[in-house]
Amino acid sequence: MPSEGKNIPVNYNEIPRTIKRRPYYIITPGMIVLIGILIPFILAIFLSFTNYSFKSMHWRFVGVRNWTDMLTNVDFYHALLITLIYAVSATVVQMVLGTVIALLLKKDTLYSKVLKVLFTFPLMVAPAIAVLIWQLMTSNTVGVLEKFLNVFGVFNFPWASSYKTSMFTAVLIDTWVNTPFILLLVLAGIQSLPKSPFEAAQVDGASAWFTFKTLTFPMLKPFMYIALLFRLMAALQEFGVIFSLSKGGPGDSLMNISLTAYMTAFKYSRVGVAMPYLLVLWVIINYSAKAIVNRQRKLARQAQGL
Amino acid sequence: MHFKKKAAILLTLAMVSSSLVGCSGGNSTAPSASSGNTASSASAEQTQAKPSQFDWKKYSGTTLKVYFVQHFCSAPIIAKLSEFEDKTGIKVEHTVTPEANYFDKVSTSLSSRSGDPDVFMSGAYQLWDYSSAGYVDDLSNYTSDAGATSSDYDFDDFVPSVVNALKWDGTAGHKVGSGQLLGLPLMSEIYTLSYNTRAFKQLNLQVPKTLDELADVSKKLKNWNGTGSYGLAIRGARDWGTIHPGYMSTYSNFGASDFAIEDGKLVSKVNSPEAVKMTTYWTNLVKTGCAPGWSSYTWYDCSADLGAGKAAMMLDSDSVGVQQNWKGASQEAGNLAWATIPVVKEGDTPKSNFWTWALAMNSASKNKGAAWYFIQYFTSKDFAKYATIEKNSLDPCRESVINSSEYEKKMSAQTGYLESFKATIDNSTILFTPQPSFFETTTNWAATLQDIVAGKYSNVQAGMDDLKKKMDKAVEDVDVG
Numbered sequence: 001m002p003s004e005g006k007n008i009p010v011n012y013n014e015i016p017r018t019i020k021r022r023p024y025y026i027i028t029p030g031m032i033v034l035i036g037i038l039i040p041f042i043l044a045i046f047l048s049f050t051n052y053s054f055k056s057m058h059w060r061f062v063g064v065r066n067w068t069d070m071l072t073n074v075d076f077y078h079a080l081l082i083t084l085i086y087a088v089s090a091t092v093v094q095m096v097l098g099t100v101i102a103l104l105l106k107k108d109t110l111y112s113k114v115l116k117v118l119f120t121f122p123l124m125v126a127p128a129i130a131v132l133i134w135q136l137m138t139s140n141t142v143g144v145l146e147k148f149l150n151v152f153g154v155f156n157f158p159w160a161s162s163y164k165t166s167m168f169t170a171v172l173i174d175t176w177v178n179t180p181f182i183l184l185l186v187l188a189g190i191q192s193l194p195k196s197p198f199e200a201a202q203v204d205g206a207s208a209w210f211t212f213k214t215l216t217f218p219m220l221k222p223f224m225y226i227a228l229l230f231r232l233m234a235a236l237q238e239f240g241v242i243f244s245l246s247k248g249g250p251g252d253s254l255m256n257i258s259l260t261a262y263m264t265a266f267k268y269s270r271v272g273v274a275m276p277y278l279l280v281l282w283v284i285i286n287y288s289a290k291a292i293v294n295r296q297r298k299l300a301r302q303a304q305g306l
Numbered sequence: 307m308h309f310k311k312k313a314a315i316l317l318t319l320a321m322v323s324s325s326l327v328g329c330s331g332g333n334s335t336a337p338s339a340s341s342g343n344t345a346s347s348a349s350a351e352q353t354q355a356k357p358s359q360f361d362w363k364k365y366s367g368t369t370l371k372v373y374f375v376q377h378f379c380s381a382p383i384i385a386k387l388s389e390f391e392d393k394t395g396i397k398v399e400h401t402v403t404p405e406a407n408y409f410d411k412v413s414t415s416l417s418s419r420s421g422d423p424d425v426f427m428s429g430a431y432q433l434w435d436y437s438s439a440g441y442v443d444d445l446s447n448y449t450s451d452a453g454a455t456s457s458d459y460d461f462d463d464f465v466p467s468v469v470n471a472l473k474w475d476g477t478a479g480h481k482v483g484s485g486q487l488l489g490l491p492l493m494s495e496i497y498t499l500s501y502n503t504r505a506f507k508q509l510n511l512q513v514p515k516t517l518d519e520l521a522d523v524s525k526k527l528k529n530w531n532g533t534g535s536y537g538l539a540i541r542g543a544r545d546w547g548t549i550h551p552g553y554m555s556t557y558s559n560f561g562a563s564d565f566a567i568e569d570g571k572l573v574s575k576v577n578s579p580e581a582v583k584m585t586t587y588w589t590n591l592v593k594t595g596c597a598p599g600w601s602s603y604t605w606y607d608c609s610a611d612l613g614a615g616k617a618a619m620m621l622d623s624d625s626v627g628v629q630q631n632w633k634g635a636s637q638e639a640g641n642l643a644w645a646t647i648p649v650v651k652e653g654d655t656p657k658s659n660f661w662t663w664a665l666a667m668n669s670a671s672k673n674k675g676a677a678w679y680f681i682q683y684f685t686s687k688d689f690a691k692y693a694t695i696e697k698n699s700l701d702p703c704r705e706s707v708i709n710s711s712e713y714e715k716k717m718s719a720q721t722g723y724l725e726s727f728k729a730t731i732d733n734s735t736i737l738f739t740p741q742p743s744f745f746e747t748t749t750n751w752a753a754t755l756q757d758i759v760a761g762k763y764s765n766v767q768a769g770m771d772d773l774k775k776k777m778d779k780a781v782e783d784v785d786v787g
Binding site: 142 | 414417534543544545597600602743752756757759761762780
């Protein structure tokens, strides 16, 4: 469609230089960010083929040794398993809890407003501080949770100090910190839903479950996918809660890939050895994120009848 | 357009590759490890141009960067920084970091070879890592230089065992005590038994002298001060700090060792009969007499529990317990006393592992003369006395302070403290075998100990066999000369 008022030159040579340069100005910040991301990434790949260490000023190429060492190390598969168990359990629990609480608080009453403020409080607490709070609460001598369990005849519940309960404790703390994030996203989704289908369902006498199943849940799915994407990515690279809680212990019970890489790089100074762990984690996160995005796109296309 | 696209891609690649070249330039541009181990040319330049008389103002106008760990021995230095600045004209910029993250910060800073920090606090174990990489200067180059060192410094006044703990020849497997002086000590600690006299009176118990008695008493002291109180506080967190105090001292009292050199290689000995016997004893001790949350316990937790009346005894540093016993310092202040570390059988000589916080110099420092002045000032006799007597930084590393009437008087209220210190100090040294993978091997050790206590292994022998494999793997590339 021809523009009105302004004559746009059709010959490229007639375009003023300032206008010609505009795309470069626009793309520059993006390029800087891209380079900022690429440098550490390429460096990580490069270092994964060296024996680079904080303990030595000299390094050399070691070929694929770091990779084969990792792939033949039983601790790597243990760390991989812990990473997946933690990420899946924390994400599932938080998704279910966050969605349920959001549905319960969807009405705009004074009661729900107060509860929304209370539920979002943990979002303002840094994970390390949250762990300190929970360490106090779970203390076997002064902890409020211990006193609570005592009422039910449970004494000295081991929380993070036992193999059997350390994963549960870490996921519990993570859930306390991160469920409000899901809650906020889902609540925002609920509030943006069109009102007319729900009014029609009400007029038709549809039950609450039927309305949820056929209207609320399908329409909320895009928001839930976004929440799922962010939470799963963060849970796969979990570090703060586990490190502050038990440094991966007791034993190796919570040694996920992030912690293993951190310990190897910074505690044992073997940077080259740690890099394959981080790159594997990057692949897992990238693949998971892509899978979720593709699924969401597929659903969107289905909804449009495509 | 095509050309521009290609040019943009080439430019991007050029930028990335130039960054990589910059990063990997360590091979060609970094100074050699050997040069880092001796006073480098920079320091030589500074120290060779020595004045006929020692001058505290020689480096006036220099700015030093110093890393401190959050500890009661760094507090007196920070309190006296302005005095040092006035005396020398050297400006000090410092940071204080909690112990949990401190060494990560130091390691990354030293490896950058930027010269920042000029001076840092360190323990002996960390210095094995740093000196292997050539990151620290040999301070004997300065202590032996009359032009660089004040005449009243009196190096011979240091307690020999403490200075020896900071000397190492750089060969894995060789004991400490000779070679380069990697740092100068601020304080030291040995491991003794701190106990609550009220608890022992209350239950009419005798202070344990042997390890069997310790296990027995620990069990009897469960709930001595109400539900949740327990017998013995010992470290259990998943890091090297769990191994080096009570565990390593007792391990050595059982006759076990961590490594031996066999066929020119370092070989772990943690699955020897003595080591397994000791770890079996320790596991039972943890299960029957220690805090339920043992696996998260660091020295902070142990000493806090002792002061709060939760733990009746603590097998850890002699000095951290005292910080709970100063008047008004804790709930149980005034009730704490000290005894030597329990031994295998009565009459055995109590042997303790050793720890010392020291000041060390970054070999890449661009201000080595000023850095040495800083180290010299804060390890001097006068400062050591001030830190100990006025600021409660224990244990002093200078004979003149230990033998002073002020120290005697100060510690007289700490029942059994000086007696147990004197009975132990001469038999104390670093009981670990020096090697540059110390943190990897000891962290694996702590994790395995947690696994054994948690019952992950069918028996202690299986756990220690597994640990041996991990330790051997960690030191497989270590050159034992």
